[in-house]
Amino acid sequence: MVTMQQIADRCGVSRGTVDRALHHKEGVREEVAERIRATAREMGYISNRLVMQQTQQWKIGVVLHSGHSPFVQMLCELFESFSERELLPNITVIVRAMQDMDVQHQLTLIDELVTTEHIDGLALMPLANTLVRDKINTLSEQQGIPVVTLNTDITDANRIAYV
Template sequence: MTRSQRVTLRDVADQLGLSANTVSRALAGKDQVSESTRARVAAEAKRLGYVPNSHARSLVSGRTMVVGLVITNPSNPFYAALISAIERQCRAGGYSVLLLVTEDSAENEERAVQELLRFGVDGVLGVATESRSDVWDGLREANIPVVQLSRDIADRGLDFVGIDVESAIRDAVVRVASSGTRRIWLLEEDLRVSTVSARIAGFRRALDDLGIAHDRSPVLKVPTRRTNGASLPWRPDDAYALAASLITPGNHPDLVITANDYFALGVYRAIRECGLTVPGDVRVLGYGDHPFAAYLEPALTTIRLPADEVGTTAVDLLLRRIVDPDGPRACIRLPAELIERRSTG
C-alpha cells in the first residue's frame, strides 16, 4: 500500500484475519465483539492510520455528525469560552463542530447559513445578528434544528439558551448601590440586539427599585466601531472617549455600569484624568468578568457569565432535538453571578 492510498476498513480486517463486519462493529463499540478483539482492532487501526470515512458513514446513518456553530466575534472572551465548552460537549457526543464567524454582519450571517445548508449539518447553534431574523428560516425549512445562543429572536420560534441578563443587571445594581447613590450611568453598546435591550431593562428596573429618577441616570451609547457593516472587537478607548467628554469634577455619576469590562478600562482612565477616584468618587460595575478584571487597581466588581453552562446546556438541547425534533420551544435563561471587588467600595 502506498502512502497516497487511504487505509480502508478492509485493510484493517485483512491484517487481523477478521471480517470487515467484525472490524466495523468493534470500532463502533457494538455488542457481540469481545474486549480483546476490540482492543486488537483499535490498535491495528491506529498502527495503519485508519480514519473512518465520514461521507460513507453519513450515507448509512443519514447524519453528518457535524454541528454548525455561528458566532459573531470569537475575540469576545465570553464567546471564546463558549466555543470551547461547545466543542468539548459536542466531541463527547460524537460530533464535530463547523465554526463560522459573522462579526455582526447581516451579509456574513446569510452566507454562513447558506454554507451550513450546503454542508448539510445535523444541527446549528447560533448567535444571531438580529438585523434579519428571517435568515434562519431556511435551516428550519430544511429540517435542521437550531438553538439560539445568547441573543433571543423569540418571533422565529427557535429554541434559546442564554443568560438572564435583565435579572443579573437589576440585582447587581441594587446590591452595589449605596444609600447615598442618586446618579447612575449605564455605558451601553449601540447594537440593536436582545442582550442590550435586556441590560437596559434591568438597569431601569433597578432605578425604580432604588427610587432614582430615570432622567438623572441616562443610558449612554458607546459607538461600536464598524467596518463594511461588521462590528470589531471592543476597545477601552471607545468608552474612554465618551466618558472623558462627560465626566468632570463637578459633574459625575455616583456609579457607572459598563456593558463589558473593556468599557470599564476606559472609564477608569477618564475618572482618574479629571482628578477623581474609584471608588471614592465614582464606583464602577463591569459585565463579563474578563480575565483582567481582578487585576485592575482597584479590582473591578463585575458580573460573571456562565459560558460553560450555556455551551453544555445548548449542546445537550440540540442533540436531543436532532433525535426528537418535536416538542414546544425551549427557552432557558441561566443566572449570572455578581463578583464583588473594590471598585464598588
C-alpha cells in the same frame, strides 16, 4: 442481542404484538403491553431504532458573532472540544466565529454550513435582523434543520430553544 421474537416467545404473544407494545402503538391491552415492556427490559432488549440513532453521525453547525470577546472565544473552545474530546462521539461540531457584526457575513456562514458541511442542526448567536429571522424560519420550516439560539434571541424566529 435480544430480538423481538425472543420477547414474543417468552411472553406467549406474536412478534407484531411485541412491536406494537414496544413502540406504544394501538392494538395491545395496556396490561399486556406493560408485561412485554418489562420482559424486554429484563432481557436487555435494545431497539434497532435506538441503535441507529446512536450510531448515526450528526453535524451541528455553530455560528457566533463578536469573536474577539473572551466569552465568545471560550464558547468556541468549548464547542470545538466536544468533537476533540469525543464527549459526543457521533456528533461533529463545526464552529464559525465572526469578528464582526455584519448580517450578510452571518447569513453567508449559515449558508456555507448548510450547503457545504450539510449540517443537521444549527446553534446560532443571531444578529437582530429580519433577514436572519427569515433564514432561521427557512432552515426550520423548509429544510427541517432545527435551530437553537444562544446568548441572544430573535423575535418570531422558529427556533426550538433559546439558551
